[in-house]
């Protein structure tokens with residue numbers, strides 16, 4: 001067994017000086033001042049673990065990977081969450097492919113492929129230039145939502161998008177949290193609004209899976225106060241909080257989504273971010289059992305899964321045919337280190353899924369960005385890894401097995 005001295009440990013906390021004064025035997029007793037606990041700004045706190053543990057570097061996934069959740073471009077955000085056809089791309093195939101090859105990532109699914117002219121640009125830039133390596137999803141054009149024929153028009157658009165090469169539909173969390181009737185002042189559009197039914201149905205008949213993001217972590221719906229487990233993240237990004245105002249509750253949003261899934265049994269839904277509720281695996285498990293057309297991805301949620309490794313491992317065993325590998329990777333944007341595309345990001349995901357390493361960072365960042373905790377690997381068996389990395393997504397996306 002390797003031991004570490006108390007002094008070494010404390011040095012990691014930047015408290016060595018104070019500790020030395022305290023620990024000195026026979027030192028004259030000090031006045032209350034120097035002995036009083038110091039106050040330390042949370043933003044300065046950088047504890048270094050004193051655990052001596054094996055660290056396994058997994059440079060390359062054990063099986064070929066389909067990353068079902070990445071963002072290689074974005075529709076320019078218009079007013080009130082209504083996106084336009086203009087795209088902003090954040091990556092070129094030429095810079096992505098070497099990383100993908102090194103990491104054994106066969107295919108990246110660019111979920112925010114846009115619509116109309118924007119989708120055509122996404123397809124030309126990625127899918128058509130590197131067939132098989134990139135797959136684009138399309139997105140709804142919400143600017144027509146207030147019109148009478150929205151659902152029908154959207155269904156027609158989807159058929160055209162499918163024809164052009166899009167392989168699925170992505171719905172961002174703007175639905176339920178941002179999009180409103182008649183612009184800025186109207187009521188929020190409900191996730192299970194009946195006007196959307198033809199759109200969900202069309203995805204089923206066109207065999208286009210729908211990746212849906214509604215709600216956000218449970219903590220984003222709670223006050224940003226000292227009891228909030230994601231205080232630092234919300235404090236750094238106040239606009240990520242959905243507490244107060246006329247926002248629906250977390251539960252209302254997820255329940256509305258579940259009603260959509262129940263109403264459209266022929267449509268395959270991917271509830272991103274581990275079923276929208278990685279904090280409550282029992283609930284996600286129950287929903288997967290209830291809805292055979294529901295799937296989940298791992299995107300940006302290994303921080304949640306890895307801090308409950310026994311529950312997560314049991315979940316992966318039970319629902320091994322319904323879990324898709326996703327990272328939420330974005331090739332730029334230092335704001336969300338848990339999503340920055342690159343070798344480091346993939347290696348953390350692989351380590352989490354493949355090894356039984358303990359207590360390691362879930363993001364390549366000096367401070368854990370989603371909450372101050374570390375994660376534990378699941379050590380999944382080969383048969384499950386193969387499904388999660390590749391086979392489940394291949395089946396859903398209609399990619400032939402190799």
Ligand SMILES: [Zn+2]
Pocket residue numbers: 069071299328
């Ligand atoms: Zn995403």
